[in-house]
Amino acid sequence: MSGVMAADMSPVLIVGATSDIGLALAHEYAKRGAALILAARQPDRLQADLLDLQTRYGVSARSVDLDLLDPDSRTRFLDGLTVVPGTVISVAGLLGEQERSQGDAALAEAVMTTNYVAPVLILSAVANRMQEKGAGTIIGVSSVAGDRGRASNYLYGSAKAGFSAFLSGLRARMRAHGIHVLTVKPGFVDTRMTSGMKLPPVLTASPAQVAREIVRAHLGRRSVIYTLGRWRWIMLPIRLLPEPLFMRLKF
Amino acid sequence: MMLSGWGNYPRVDCTVTRPRDVAELMGAIGRNPTLIARGAGRSYGDAALNRAATLVTTRLNRIAAFDPASGVVSCEAGTTLDELIEVFLPRGWFPWVTPGTRFVTVGGAIASDVHGKNHHLDGTFGRHLLSIDLALADGSVVRCSDNENPDLFAATQGGMGLTGVILRATFRLRPVETDLVVQHTTRTRDLAQTFSALEDASDATYSVAWIDCLARGANLGRGVVYRGEHAALGDLPPAREGRAYEDAPRRSRTLPLSPPSFALNRYSMGALNAAYYGRAKAGRNLVSYQTFFYPLDALLHWNRIYGRQGFVQHQCVLPLVSCDEALRELLTMIAARGTGSFLAVLKLCGEAARGPLSFPMRGYTLALDFQANAGNFSLLTELDEVVAAHGGRFYLAKDARGGARLLRDGYPRLEEFSRTRDRYDPRRRFRSVQSERLGL
The missing domain is CATH 3.40.462 (Vanillyl-alcohol Oxidase; Chain A, domain 3)
Structure with missing residues (x-):
């Protein structure tokens, strides 16, 4: 990887940096020499990771406070962001238990805000600044769950569906300005979000694997990727199945 | 889940936890009456198996500091020698002591006090160890070195995880001119x-x-x-x-x-x-x-x-x-x-x-x-x-x-080891299938 690439992608702003995929992405970009801005709630939790990233890769890395659920925190974060990042990535995600979300409006709202409202507002604000500058890459980590609403996780899925649609529209708008927008749809990933679930190993990626695929798609200027790639072929029939049939599937 | 050492013998059904950071690890130590730490699972037998609670430390792999003048590095115990070589060999540093595989963790290297092909000159991994942070049975964390808690420092080197859980370590690397x-x-x-x-x-x-x-x-x-x-x-x-x-x-x-x-x-x-x-x-x-x-x-x-x-x-x-x-x-x-x-x-x-x-x-x-x-x-x-x-x-x-x-018969200083454990872990919370088998 040439130094020019690192300069182009730098700094990399990661929203949701304490997540497993977020940290894996921090390593993957730092390995290529990019400077990092890690946004998360209670950024002190990232202290050991910042030292690790600096020591391993000799890059500059800092953390900033961002509580996605708090509109004031989002405003403070955007006001405090004085540089235009070369890359912005939203890895924010909250699965929430579907059954609880159905009856608990506060949890439902937290799921919608974390997966849709907050990432959309933040990426939009950063996109506007990138447009002025005329350069940048915007990466949104959505989910295969956004490809179709399923009984078992449709609240989460609907927020991710909205996020995927947002990214698709943003890509069309930004195309003329030379700004690259990448939609990432992970299938199962072995993270805190899925801990305790029984996941089929052949369909389950590690956070590091997902991070590597994201960076590869970034460099290859891809529009939409599934991780693992085979999820594309799993989701294709699921997307195409007629609703009268689909609604009878219990999964 | 069924778990074993590198030798795939014996296989034992163990409850496994993989803490993400020191805070989660401390929580797991507090929750479990008995437990053993496990690194990369490269010891061969049953030393890193505990049915009730086996705490896998491989996600505690953060490097905290490195001094390019002295080659002293501080890292979490789950960092592997492979990672250290990847990061520091291009800067001219190599582990002072390495066993026949680079896929061991630093914590495991200390707990087994590993040796390498240079033992006759450079001793074991412990000889190049400056200090460790050790989580004890009472929930406290102590710094151990030649000056602080020297008894624990010595007993933990080769102590097979039975003195506590190693959280972090500081040790010297060796300068090398080429790879x-x-x-x-x-x-x-x-x-x-x-x-x-x-x-x-x-x-x-x-x-x-x-x-x-x-x-x-x-x-x-x-x-x-x-x-x-x-x-x-x-x-x-x-x-x-x-x-x-x-x-x-x-x-x-x-x-x-x-x-x-x-x-x-x-x-x-x-x-x-x-x-x-x-x-x-x-x-x-x-x-x-x-x-x-x-x-x-x-x-x-x-x-x-x-x-x-x-x-x-x-x-x-x-x-x-x-x-x-x-x-x-x-x-x-x-x-x-x-x-x-x-x-x-x-x-x-x-x-x-x-x-x-x-x-x-x-x-x-x-x-x-x-x-x-x-x-x-x-x-x-x-x-x-x-x-x-x-x-x-x-x-x-x-x-x-x-x-x-x-x-x-083989370890004449076994009594000394037991006395140290009596002092810091009288109820023997840190135990493994191996320690039970050997009456350790």
């Missing part, structure tokens, strides 16, 4: 020649012998003796000029499946041994650090070669006074049975370390693998008797089947 090793290879015809070649090599930084343990009679103890030095800048071949540290491809192959157990018999093993002996090229060679230190790491999951039932490694060290007689006895028994492994490693060790349960002592250490089966277990029990009769001891990091008596 290559100048290797000298000598072939020997019998045990006497092997001994003398190893003794001749005692001024070399690294020395080790591979023994053809299936050779009998006049050929008993024949083998290949390797000496090594880190290559200096002047040793670089012309093609590598100006590139002291190559971004060497670190790709490894994986042995995907276990071959059927009948694939491994005295004929196939004998053929492998003979091929290895015949292939070793005598003389001076410039080799990569992977080839010199980690030949087996090139085949990930090589442990699967022993089939589903797994294998045990027998590693003992014998004091200098009796090693000639003892090794003849051991090698004769092993060759007669003919079920020994492709790899038998012989190494001359230096002075014993400060840990009461640290393995190496002045003398010869012999290591070889056996498929886990009843026939081999009876042979191993006979080998144990020979080791005990000659004042030797076995290596806890390899052990899966030794007995309490053998432990007492």
